[in-house]
Amino acid sequence: MKRGVLIVLSGPSGVGKGTVRKALFEETDIDFQYSISMTTRNPREGEMNGEDYFFVTREEFEKNIAEGNMLEYAEYVGNYYGTPKTFIDDTLASGRDVFLEIEVQGALQVKEKMPEGAYIFLTPPDLDALKERLVGRGTEDMDVIDKRVNTAASEIRMMANYDYAVVNDEVENAVQRIKDIVKVERLRVNRVLPEYIAMIEEIDK
Numbered sequence: 479m480k481r482g483v484l485i486v487l488s489g490p491s492g493v494g495k496g497t498v499r500k501a502l503f504e505e506t507d508i509d510f511q512y513s514i515s516m517t518t519r520n521p522r523e524g525e526m527n528g529e530d531y532f533f534v535t536r537e538e539f540e541k542n543i544a545e546g547n548m549l550e551y552a553e554y555v556g557n558y559y560g561t562p563k564t565f566i567d568d569t570l571a572s573g574r575d576v577f578l579e580i581e582v583q584g585a586l587q588v589k590e591k592m593p594e595g596a597y598i599f600l601t602p603p604d605l606d607a608l609k610e611r612l613v614g615r616g617t618e619d620m621d622v623i624d625k626r627v628n629t630a631a632s633e634i635r636m637m638a639n640y641d642y643a644v645v646n647d648e649v650e651n652a653v654q655r656i657k658d659i660v661k662v663e664r665l666r667v668n669r670v671l672p673e674y675i676a677m678i679e680e681i682d683k
């Protein structure tokens with residue numbers, strides 16, 4: 479059976495990953511399964527357990543790491559964030575596309591394990607715009623914002639390790655660029671896979 483495409487959207491905090499992802503999921507012509515991450519950070523106002531994140535204690539998170547349940551995890555500005563493994567494996571195996579929205583260290587860990595995915599780095603037009611977005615969102619204190627902006631400077635250097643870079647100037651533009659990338663990835667998978675299967679069948683004869 480055809481495997482789903484793994485789409486990984488990453489980039490610095492405040493660049494607009496969540497905003498772009500939500501806009502993308504509102505498009506009617508896409509059908510991605512969103513991977514809900516696990517985190518030890520506190521829920522923000524309006525966030526729901528099991529919808530935005532699985533909110534857990536540090537002990538619970540460390541137990542999941544020890545039991546090998548995480549595809550990847552990272553410690554980011556004092557909290558753990560990670561991707562539960564089973565959902566990804568099962569969903570891809572069932573032929574559906576999976577969408578991950580994670581920070582840079584985690585995305586690069588996934589790339590090591592699953593290089594066949596489409597790795598997209600969402601970048602701000604510039605660092606001033608990034609800081610303005612974090613301040614404008616108003617969900618973190620100034621010292622956390624400064625830490626996130628400092629982290630962003632080193633994250634942006636990792637852009638070269640991705641397959642695609644998308645500038646989030648306007649949300650609609652970023653959404654369209656990601657849709658175009660997924661079209662290309664589907665073509666790539668659908669072109670390579672039948673040839674590969676034919677080759678295996680030939681060898682098996």
Ligand SMILES: Nc1nc2c(ncn2[C@@H]2O[C@H](COP(=O)(O)OP(=O)(O)O)[C@@H](O)[C@H]2O)c(=O)[nH]1
Nearest residue numbers: 491492515516551552559560561579580581584
């Ligand atoms: N490695 C990793 N990073 C994640 C995961 N889930 C979310 N993140 C990232 O962790 C960072 C902090 O997330 P959060 O506190 O929700 O802030 P926000 O994404 O800036 O709104 C962001 O860059 C997220 O994309 C995950 O499962 N694994």
Ligand SMILES: Nc1ncnc2c1ncn2[C@@H]1O[C@H](COP(=O)(O)OP(=O)(O)O)[C@@H](O)[C@H]1O
Nearest residue numbers: 491492493494495496497611615646647648649
């Ligand atoms: N293209 C854009 N132009 C201007 N502001 C944006 C854009 N994309 C997102 N934002 C704003 O920037 C802030 C951070 O966006 P968010 O999606 O929470 O980022 P992330 O998930 O990457 O941390 C939010 O207040 C959001 O409304």
